[in-house]
Amino acid sequence: MHEVPEDRKYSDNHLWVQVTGDARVRVGVTGHPREPGGVAVRVALPGEGDAFEASEVFCTVEAAGSAPRALTLPMSGTVVAVNDRLAVSPADVDDSPFEDGWLAEIAVDKPGQLGGLLSPRAYAEQLRGAG
Template identity: 35%
Template sequence: MNFPSELKYTKDHEWIRIEGNEAIVGITEFAQGELGDIVYIDINSVGSEVAEGDVFGTVEAVKTVSDLFMPITGTVLEVNEKLDASPELVNTDPYGDGWMVKIGIKDPAQLETLLSADAYKSQVGA
């Protein structure tokens, strides 16, 4: 299982990649494996500020629907449009083409509360 060291992680299995004042958010390889085959992504929060820990969308797999939680407070700037036609990208490339949203970071200090790759790896028992 892959745990890219340049990313930060949440206990709810989201990852975040910092790019200046913006960040990319997705779900981890562990999370997509637990969900199984992903068939639909529902994110309607573009333009909205979403607080840390709040739901910014849902991911639907064959057997379940799971909420997506915002790792830090930010404004949703963009949703990955590729997921509309190909939600399975979350399964095949969760840290690349399967990203979910791009956000504008409101409070960079919140990044300090996120898990490192090693801490997340320990949490999931890998």
Template identity: 40%
Template sequence: MTETRTNLKYSKSHEWVRQEEDGSLTVGITDHAQTLLGDLVFVEAPEPGSQVQAGEPCATVESVKAASDVYAPVSGEVVAVNEELTDSPERVNESPFEEGWLFRVQPTDPAGLDALLDADAYAELVASEE
């Protein structure tokens, strides 16, 4: 059983979002997604200062099994990336919600967060895919 946290929002494409005190949003891939991918060997995050569009691919994660796009859960400007993943992509597998975050975005429309799933709805989505 994969972990789903109630303090996060989720996209249908298996990204999680955490709102930070400064209004930025931290983005990562869910425990379910990293489990399906297997051991990650490479993470390519968007460049700080770049614009991402909700629902569009903005990053890539590669595992020993496959490469997969990461989709922006909200639109906005990338304000930070997790540089530690360059040398240690396995952090996404080990700690998908803490040390394995991918990037932070300053949303252009904070209401975009409302379009995402809560933990219960995401758990139902995962169950329907299994």
């Protein structure tokens, strides 16, 4: 069974979103599905102050022997912090996706967009259905 923490919401493209404050969230990748090449070897993060619309690519994760995987943000917002640790330890995205492997903190422009995310239960059901 895949780990699906109860204190987050999830996107169809396997990102988790954790509310950390008023209209502020922390975003990371769940690690499902795992890249065929294995553990992440490079993470290209956005810059602090960068603004994104929902469904816009904000980051890429590259596993050994695989093309970079483009990650799209499930809500509109501005990057207020990034996990600089991933520059020296990109494997944290896979090894500790819900703790040390977070990607960025976002000041959400349209908090109503968070309502379109999956609950932990719905995301776990989606994973079970994917086999």
